Amino acid sequence: MPIPSFDDDGDRKVTIILSQGSLESAYAALIMANSALGEGIETHLFFTFWGLDLITDKKIDHMGVTPVGNLNMGMPQAVAPIPGMASVATKMMKNKIAGLDVPPLREFMEMVQDSGGAFWACRMTVDMFDIDESDFVPGVKDIVSAADMFNLAEGGQILFI
Amino acid sequence: MATMTYSGVEVEVDEEGFFVDPETWTEEIAGELASAIGIELTEDHWSVIKFAREDFVAKGETPTLRRVSTGAGVPTKALFELFPKKPAKKFAFVSGLPKPKGCV
Numbered sequence: 001m002p003i004p005s006f007d008d009d010g011d012r013k014v015t016i017i018l019s020q021g022s023l024e025s026a027y028a029a030l031i032m033a034n035s036a037l038g039e040g041i042e043t044h045l046f047f048t049f050w051g052l053d054l055i056t057d058k059k060i061d062h063m064g065v066t067p068v069g070n071l072n073m074g075m076p077q078a079v080a081p082i083p084g085m086a087s088v089a090t091k092m093m094k095n096k097i098a099g100l101d102v103p104p105l106r107e108f109m110e111m112v113q114d115s116g117g118a119f120w121a122c123r124m125t126v127d128m129f130d131i132d133e134s135d136f137v138p139g140v141k142d143i144v145s146a147a148d149m150f151n152l153a154e155g156g157q158i159l160f161i
Numbered sequence: 162m163a164t165m166t167y168s169g170v171e172v173e174v175d176e177e178g179f180f181v182d183p184e185t186w187t188e189e190i191a192g193e194l195a196s197a198i199g200i201e202l203t204e205d206h207w208s209v210i211k212f213a214r215e216d217f218v219a220k221g222e223t224p225t226l227r228r229v230s231t232g233a234g235v236p237t238k239a240l241f242e243l244f245p246k247k248p249a250k251k252f253a254f255v256s257g258l259p260k261p262k263g264c265v
Contacts, residue, residue, distance in 0.1 A: 040246030
C-alpha cells in the first residue's frame, strides 16, 4: 500500500556557511536552504566574510556576477575587466533567474526565513567590516563566533560555499 | 506501478504513492488522502488544493511552494502550518498531483 512517507527521517539538520559575496553563490546557498527546509530539515545559514553582504541591507540588492577570472562564462578574459561588463553579466543572470520563477535575493531571504531557516552572522567579520545589527536585513538571529556555529551545527551536515 | 483504493475508487499511483493521472482524483478522495498523512482539511487547505490543481492544468506541472504562495495568496509560513514539514510534497499528494520537480 504505497502512501508517500512523510515521517520525520530522524532529526536532520544542515548548516550552510556562505563566505562569498557573488550573486551565484548567494543563490546556491538559498536554493539549497530552501530545498532543505522543504524536506523538513532544520536549516541554519552562517554568513561570513563577503557572504555577509546577503544579510547587509545596503548590499543585498546590489550583489552581482563578476566575469573577471570566471572562465566558464565564455567571455574573453581581455574583455571581462572592461567597465560595465560585470553589470551586463549581472543583469543577464538576474533575468535568467527571474525567468525560472526564482525570486530576487531579498524576497528569497524572506521566503527562507518564513520557511523556518535561521540566519547567523559571523562575529569576526562583523567586527572587521565595522558594522552592527542595525545594518542587517530583518531576521538575523544573532552575531556568533565560529565556535558557536560548530555547536549549532553539531550532529548535522555542513556545507561551505 | 501500483494501485490504491481511495473512497472505493481504484487509482494508479507511482512507487512512492503519488497519483499518476491527476484526472483520477476527486474532491471526495482528497479528505481520505489528507487523513492518510495526518491532516484534517480546512478551508485554507482547500484554497491551496484548488489553486494547485488549476495551476497544474494551466502549466502541466505541480506548482512550487512559491507559486502556490503567490498564486493562492497563502503566505509561506501558513503553508508550513497547513502541510507541516514537507509542504510541497504534501499538498501535491492531497491534490492528486505528481511529486513537485522544481527546486524553488
